[in-house]
Amino acid sequence: MKLLVLGGTxxxxxxxxxxxxxxxxxxxxxxxxxxxPELFPEAEKLRGDRDGGLSALEGREWDAVIDPSxxxxxxxxxSAELLRGSVGHYVFVSSASVYAEPYVPGFDExxxxxxxxxxxxxxxxxxxxxxxxxxxxxxxxxxxxxxTNVRAxxxxxxxxxxxxFTYWPLRISLGGPVLAPAPxxxxxxxxxxxxxxxxxxxxxxxxxxxxxxATGEPxxxxxxxxxxxxxxxxxxxxxxxxxxGIGPWMELPLWVPREAAAFLQMSVAAAxxxxxxxxxxxETARDTLAxxxxxxxxxxxxxxxxxxxxxxxxxxxxLAAWLKRA
Numbered sequence: 001m002k003l004l005v006l007g008g009t010x011x012x013x014x015x016x017x018x019x020x021x022x023x024x025x026x027x028x029x030x031x032x033x034x035x036x037p038e039l040f041p042e043a044e045k046l047r048g049d050r051d052g053g054l055s056a057l058e059g060r061e062w063d064a065v066i067d068p069s070x071x072x073x074x075x076x077x078x079s080a081e082l083l084r085g086s087v088g089h090y091v092f093v094s095s096a097s098v099y100a101e102p103y104v105p106g107f108d109e110x111x112x113x114x115x116x117x118x119x120x121x122x123x124x125x126x127x128x129x130x131x132x133x134x135x136x137x138x139x140x141x142x143x144x145x146x147x148t149n150v151r152a153x154x155x156x157x158x159x160x161x162x163x164x165f166t167y168w169p170l171r172i173s174l175g176g177p178v179l180a181p182a183p184x185x186x187x188x189x190x191x192x193x194x195x196x197x198x199x200x201x202x203x204x205x206x207x208x209x210x211x212x213x214a215t216g217e218p219x220x221x222x223x224x225x226x227x228x229x230x231x232x233x234x235x236x237x238x239x240x241x242x243x244x245g246i247g248p249w250m251e252l253p254l255w256v257p258r259e260a261a262a263f264l265q266m267s268v269a270a271a272x273x274x275x276x277x278x279x280x281x282x283e284t285a286r287d288t289l290a291x292x293x294x295x296x297x298x299x300x301x302x303x304x305x306x307x308x309x310x311x312x313x314x315x316x317x318x319l320a321a322w323l324k325r326a
Contacts, residue, residue, distance in 0.1 A: 006050065104262055175231075
């Protein structure tokens with residue numbers, strides 16, 4: 001397969017390129033050359049900018065394109081329209097954030113999605129979910145019968161700079177009492193970037209059309225933490241954490257309050273039926289920890305959306321207060 005990847009050197013795109021090259025595909029990367037430009041010397045590299053600098057893509061043909069870097073409908077439309085007639089299939093990476101609240105456990109791809117209040121908005125942080133939903137519509141319009149719409153959940157694993165999973169194997173590896181958000185049986189959901197990247201390539205090769213929730217099967221939090229290593233877990237009540245001002249999801253990764261718990265229980269039956277497969281969580285945790293140690297990742301990761309991970313001093317304060325109360 002001749003495959004074009006828009007991006008391809010950071011996280012999910014990187015995993016997709018690795019999977020494609022391992023299959024023997026002929027891969028072309030289109031990006032600005034600013035992130036890890038030394039990667040994949042065996043791939044063709046076209047330089048440009050998705051926002052106004054697409055000329056390097058003109059007059060070329062590929063069997064499929066994978067787009068893990070589209071966030072603004074105007075920008076996605078420009079690349080999709082230029083590639084119409086030049087690629088056979090368009091794989092667009094969207095997000096589970098397109099879904100509207102309230103969430104219902106087991107919700108599937110037919111659940112309601114959010115819409116932009118301001119159609120002109122390009123505020124990727126404030127309108128992330130609605131912008132992704134609008135991008136989906138653009139791709140569906142330009143490639144109506146030849147596109148895969150991938151509503152990804154939390155993506156984790158090696159090279160994840162967000163800290164939204166990496167915190168746990170790192171923290172547990174340090175030993176001592178570990179603050180964990182109760183209840184232990186709460187369900188969480190995530191997908192290893194290598195599993196999702198491989199599936200994107202497979203879907204492109206097989207031209208799997210349609211919309212798919214793409215994350216892992218729901219799994220108990222205590223099972224996940226056990227897979228990260230042996231630890232003295234101190235299960236702390238949700239209301240106590242909220243009263244102490246602890247931020248769900250980011251400051252304490254994988255944790256969401258009860259009223260939003262169904263967000264991490266979406267159905268992935270369609271994607272599984274279309275070939276998405278998952279490696280054991282123990283493997284994901286082990287490899288994530290190895291990568292984090294290799295690059296010297298800290299417990300607290302700075303991201304565009306704020307810091308992820310609980311500061312050790314703050315964790316110690318919370319544990320002391322919780323144990324004193326208990």
